[in-house]
Amino acid sequence: AAPGVRYLLHDGELVDYADARLHVLSTTLKYGVGVFEGFRAYWSEDDQQLYAFRVEDHMKRLVESMKVVEIEGPRDTAALTEQLLGLIRANGLRGNLHMRAQVFVDSSDGKPEDTGPSTVFMAAIPMGNYFGTSGLHVQISSWARLSDRSMPPRVKSIANYQNGRLALLEARRNGYDATLLLTENGHVAEGAGYNVFMVRQGRLCTPPVTESILEGITRDSVLHLARTELGIDVDIRPIDRTELYSADEVFVCGSAAEVNHVASVDRTVIGDGTAGETTRHLQRLYRQAVIGRVAADRNWATPVYPG
Numbered sequence: 001a002a003p004g005v006r007y008l009l010h011d012g013e014l015v016d017y018a019d020a021r022l023h024v025l026s027t028t029l030k031y032g033v034g035v036f037e038g039f040r041a042y043w044s045e046d047d048q049q050l051y052a053f054r055v056e057d058h059m060k061r062l063v064e065s066m067k068v069v070e071i072e073g074p075r076d077t078a079a080l081t082e083q084l085l086g087l088i089r090a091n092g093l094r095g096n097l098h099m100r101a102q103v104f105v106d107s108s109d110g111k112p113e114d115t116g117p118s119t120v121f122m123a124a125i126p127m128g129n130y131f132g133t134s135g136l137h138v139q140i141s142s143w144a145r146l147s148d149r150s151m152p153p154r155v156k157s158i159a160n161y162q163n164g165r166l167a168l169l170e171a172r173r174n175g176y177d178a179t180l181l182l183t184e185n186g187h188v189a190e191g192a193g194y195n196v197f198m199v200r201q202g203r204l205c206t207p208p209v210t211e212s213i214l215e216g217i218t219r220d221s222v223l224h225l226a227r228t229e230l231g232i233d234v235d236i237r238p239i240d241r242t243e244l245y246s247a248d249e250v251f252v253c254g255s256a257a258e259v260n261h262v263a264s265v266d267r268t269v270i271g272d273g274t275a276g277e278t279t280r281h282l283q284r285l286y287r288q289a290v291i292g293r294v295a296a297d298r299n300w301a302t303p304v305y306p307g
């Protein structure tokens with residue numbers, strides 16, 4: 001069990017950590033049918049409060065994922081949000097957290113075409129930073145990012161993660177920290193758990209959602225922060241691999257990954273290898289946004305405990 005975590009949530013009911021189980025013959029385990037979300041909550045020492053970041057937006061994507069890969073299950077995002085916040089409170093967690101919501105198909109004799117019955121698990125686990133701050137050394141993968149013609153990359157289907165996993169294993173084997181995958185057409189897509197941005201020729205750029213990417217919530221937050229807080233307009237356009245080599249800044253972002261700078265791509269150093277100015281501004285803004293200090297009008301940061 002994770003330290004300090006007594007309960008998980010199974011179909012809205014608190015269960016002991018050790019008792020959250022799925023049968024070995026369920027469709028999810030046999031055929032990889034399932035969807036999930038990963039989100040974070042941040043403890044503010046100043047406010048003595050825990051803030052959960054964009055929980056309902058994640059729950060909306062969970063519902064969209066269920067719809068796209070045809071899984072029955074709850075569609076009430078407000079109720080799902082309340083369940084997750086209730087789980088954190090039940091565990092009395094006061095510190096930075098990573099949360100998961102997972103929808104599995106729990107049939108007794110799993111068939112690939114099963115759409116239900118589904119079962120929902122949620123977890124909230126203490127978590128520090130995912131990446132360090134020293135900059136990531138990234139390899140462009142020889143694996144292509146899966147495309148919407150084969151698997152839907154825009155949603156969080158568990159089966160999609162084999163693609164990023166192979167790319168990450170390849171990168172690690174070759175001595176890199178992280179990976180970026182190209183689309184079938186050779187454009188920059190995303191990494192195994194994060195979207196990507198670059199600053200090149202003075203413009204902040206990121207691939208459009210039609211370039212085989214997960215429609216990242218951190219990506220969306222960064223776009224909003226860049227536009228409203230920094231007054232930058234962002235180019236949402238296809239990006240070539242060699243544009244990254246000659247970029248002034250490259251950073252990746254995700255709920256777990258946060259906003260992290262890329263020091264090199266295929267051993268080509270980006271800028272001087274340290275986090276560039278735009279990256280640093282966006283990192284600072286993101287850290288403030290997750291505890292409701294910036295972009296407060298968006299109501300992204302939900303206080304977990306009564307004030």
Ligand code: PMP
Nearest residue numbers: 193194195214216217218254255
């Ligand atoms: N791409 C992939 C493949 C991911 O798994 C993630 C993490 N959920 C992201 C991008 C970033 O998405 P988000 O900002 O919504 O966490």
